[in-house]
Amino acid sequence: MPVNPDFAGRTFPPSEPYEVSRVKIAEFAQAIGDLSPLCRDRAAAQAAGYPDVIAPPTFAIVITMASSGHAIADDELGLDYSMVVHGEQRFEHARPLHAGDVVVAQTTITDITPRRTMTMLTTRTEITTTGGEHVCTALSTLVERGA
């Protein structure tokens, strides 16, 4: 089933609030081998001017995927996830995410373009605190390979 082009431009409802925790930041930093004390030690992060430990720059994908994953799993979109590869990714941070942030993510499918046997699908996910402060914009390009 081809990808439904009518989904281009559709904005999905915001996610449930996600609370950024010190434990999750430390786990993510460990998994990518980032040994910075700013991701682990609250006192070190505060000495560097942050309210609490900060997340590495790609941590926002954890929150982004939970939101965009919900959007692209919509049955009526018709995307075959087993054939999807990640084409491009971009983050624009207003500030780093830090422990204690409570954020919501809202995803828009910005474009759907068939290209030969493939389909390119781009999403834009806005990550905002529950208080309305914009923290990060995540832009993703997914490629559905032809069968």
Place this chain on the structure above:
Amino acid sequence: MVKYADVETGTELEPKRYQVTRLDLVKYAGASGDFNPIHTNERIARSVGLPDVIAHGMFTMAEAGRFASEWAGDPGAVVEFGVRFSSPVVVPDDDQGATIVIGGTVEEKLDGNKVVLALVARSNDTKVLTRARAVVVLP
């Protein structure tokens, strides 16, 4: 820590090597919540036409992010970061795993103490990230 005033356009940053084993991919799957089995299960990876298990693209991007943030001395310094995943990092089932070599060049100095790093990541002599740019704020 690198200072904005000391940075010159065109400066090349010394490349670093990052090892990635199957166990690293299991850890990254758990930490990120991306449980696509092509990153942990060889049978499933091959069944969809891949040569073997491949690393999460986001794992490779995270290593490039580390390269930029370790240079700056602060993971919060990377304010903009974009990459294109040009080729997968194939991770064999042995103790060595795969090697990702990441290097970079100071491409431009911007206002507001920002510099643009052009990054290159290779594995097995193949470019695995292209159009990789990180905008980093320096003191």
